[in-house]
Amino acid sequence: MRRLLLLAASAWLLASPAQAGGGLPKYPVSAVPAALRENAHAIIRRHEETLLVKSVGRTVETVHQVTTILDENGARWATEMVYYDQLSSVSYLRGAVYNEAGLLLRQLRAGDVGDISLSDGFSLASSGRGRVVDLRQPTYPYTVEFEYEVVSNNPLFYSSWYPQPTDQLSVEQASFRVLTPAELPLRYQERHLPAGVTLARSQQAALEVYQWEVTNLAAIEEEPDSPPISEFTPSVLTAPTSFEVQGHAGNLSSWQGLGQWSYDLNATRDVLPPELTARVAALVQGEADERVRIRKVYEFLQANTRYISIQLGIGGWQTFPASSVAANGYGDCKALSNYCMALLKAADVTAYCALVRADEPDIRTEFPSSQFNHVVLCVPLTRAARPDTVWLECTSQTNPFNYMGSFTGNRHALLITPTGGKLVRTPRYGAQENQRTRRTDVYLDALGSATATIQTRCTGLEQERLHSLLNGLSAAEQKKKVGDALPLNNFSITKFSLTANTRAALPAMNQTLGLTLPTFATTSGKRLFLTPNLLSRLPALPAAVGERQTDIWLDQAFSHADTVRIHVPAGLKPEALPAPVKLTTAFGTYSSQLHTLPDGTLQYVRRLIMPRTRFPRTDYPAYLEFRRKIGSADKVQLVLLKTES
Template structure:
């Protein structure tokens, strides 16, 4: 296949004397592109050629000048993945010094091949990578790579985002997509400058689409901003029709994508007769639908384990429910399909749902039907059983410890694609507000005359607030738990004398983790003559946000709504009395409410009570100008959190 001029091998350009001509000298980079940059993308030229509904070819020409050591690890080497449905035709490379002289041309033996492997326990995949390392000890230097990937999986078209990280500038980039006119391209543009897109051109039976990005300076991530993936220029591509190993489908709508995925799993829900009979018996022993579903979920958790399976079409087609029943394991699709079959046998219709899982995974873009998912869960509507339409049970089928019906931060607060016989339907997973993301802490603090203290702390975390601690409880040994807790205490000098984590339940059926903590605090108070100055808010201080320098560029993306309650009982050292208590504080804004009080109790102790309830105003993000207002709210909270109690030593 003839390559476009911009993708010709880099090592073909030779002078008459046989020495390569200098290329990409570093001093040719404009000063504005060097500013605040670790690397400069000199060129990122991608050509996507759609051969048919079942095959496409992607060729990439990438040139990056590494300006300093901080950019070397990320940009001095290249990793290209492949699997049973994607093969790498070639991978070439070269590296140049600061003046553009060729230092080294990548040899085939220097392109390493490594499998992501199957560990025999929790991960089975045909995914492999080829990687080339052209890092140099002296900077600046420039690397140039050319590679081609042939894909037999047209469910996924590549996305194009030449500048995708902070402190990396862009000199220029192009994207070209060539497709048969009978296979129209679907695309979604993001933050493109005016003139970046050219009008499609038709020659014979082929249509060509082109985009070009001009030079762009390096960017820095701003506090509480959306991911740079959502802010930097990009073009997302998708087919109208596709084919994977003989299974044809349409991406014209969420309905058609869901129908294709549903049909892949059709006929794979048969259970062994004995298990079907056992589930049918639950309709007698557990007539309440929710309680019956809970028993099914408990059976799932006690008899199966999760194994990730990513082998060819197995990345999308579920294993039969019968194989999960006999083997006791499966990936997210297989376990969800198996649970769906169990519920069906128990008289409880349910649906598998696809979701983009993980706190770092952006929510689905509803306006652009495409495969944006990485996980499968289960949805069981109870409306057919007399409950309200809103009373729907969602189940995470890969966990042996998750609470029944709880999605958490992994799959909650986002969209999912429900797979039904009629096709896909985009729906919302459970939304968790402040009451489902709360922390309640009680601290007893015994202060000594030198300013040291001992503390016992009991913290109850509920819902989203307990997610990480539940992972610690079920997946970490005591030393790992202690290390994590120690790294997340907002204290400068302390020793953990005791730590215990335990699971708990709540009336709202939300999971909870209770942490019991013992602390030695050698410098809890500051001595000033006969006085001790102590901040009673021991563990609940909220830091201020950095002030905005210059006009803010990014929208404001607030964390989930939460509720934090702290009660501190301060036991005074012998011979000391209260000289001054901080004034009560009450703050109210569009972003939440804050109160704190400190009072003397009849038994001679002091009680500090603090509550912060944050909220997220309507909309996923707020305009950049909102940061200043939110930063001011946080600054006032931080000031109040550092309020001091003044203790005076009694006269001898």
């Protein structure tokens, strides 16, 4: 089910609904089976989606969906956004809303439909606009009905069907049909279809008909550390074998074919003005180290260009010439990557543009199709002592050299080469790269108040949140963002600094904090009670209600190292030190220990290393116990006793 929602843009609120009129009820909520209401915020009552392949270069998609909204958490299903661009058009968009009894409240009027410009800052193939409507109601439950048709001259994107795209959503009935001429056979991939659901093939005049249908899918309860829902709910991906976009024909039966089409579409667009070629040659003159030459070119790109989305028609796939970027100083992801490739060519370095799906789960590598939304640059090091590759994000003026991060790292990309497409992996970031090291000094007084100085260094994916604060925020705003994220109830920040090191092999952020903690310890008679683990407590997970349904998916590896030194004033000593904790499991390793240094300072040391991996759902009780033990150890208290004077 291809459902395009735009909650942020749903500003097109309707006037108060009309009084429920007469006529026979449609879609009364009472008709929904009780089992479909369990754990659900909304119910897809009916979904009918049809893709008609008119020719090698034209498709028509029609959608009819009826959804019952049970509560506020399901209200987003009362909004709809239908995407279109210069290669597609919306033939119609109709809608209606019904009360609980199924009586019509109102129908959409022309003035209820908004038309907005869309820009997500990185899209590969989106020149787009959207028709948006909002049928949200103040009283629950109610039912909304949408119908629309989109005619497209971009058959690279056939419909993908996800009848149950989110948790807490049940499905009463959903169907998907594809009608295509026999000479344009459909390529498709089925995943996780319910038992008994199979493809139905038939003939309609000269068209081959493919149809799937599901019924009575119960809502899925959200579970901690579960994979993306597309990994375990029904879906059907479809794609053409042959296609044509504005006269440019291609074959999509292999990754090589898609890459060849993209390469041919963009060939000869990497020519620079002669004066710029000479400037680049001078920039790297005498520099024998290939990696250093690449860095100089990349930093030149960052200093002299900016990202702007200009994607019209075939421009969703075809780049602006490098000479245009040189003249104007801007481009989209394709244009800037192509421009950087041309600059590197002038520096005697060979690079390749690469298609990637950014900021989303990885592509389905076993099903060649158009699954990408971004372009980056891949630079194989051909003269290095050992094989290596540099990856460049060309749309950012601040991204560290050779760093893909969570946006495009740990996934597959399609290299665009003269001999076609080739699937490769972007850099992997594991626990060794994603580190957070923290040193804290706490100075305690006899009444339980304290001051603290905290030095934190983060690398890899662990530094991304802090690095994002450097873009467009003042020091005061950065300080507030950091303060809001601290897991403390009573504190004030007395010192703050944030610095980046993007010149290192792995980007790093350094943060310094000074804190006052008026209630760091609580007192009771002769005793002070405090928790040595100041900032790194990992909460336990809720117990599973019933049998776990999904695998355990740990999607980001990391390594955390904390050292907390508690400087205790004279007259206080530990009554007893908590026992050390050490856990070694397949899910990760954990240790924590508190000991006394020779000068009387108490030192707490905590280590946690977690992998990026996946475990079967049957391992959840063991994983739950691992997290419970960490949560318990992280909250352990230290008791200080006042000694006799």
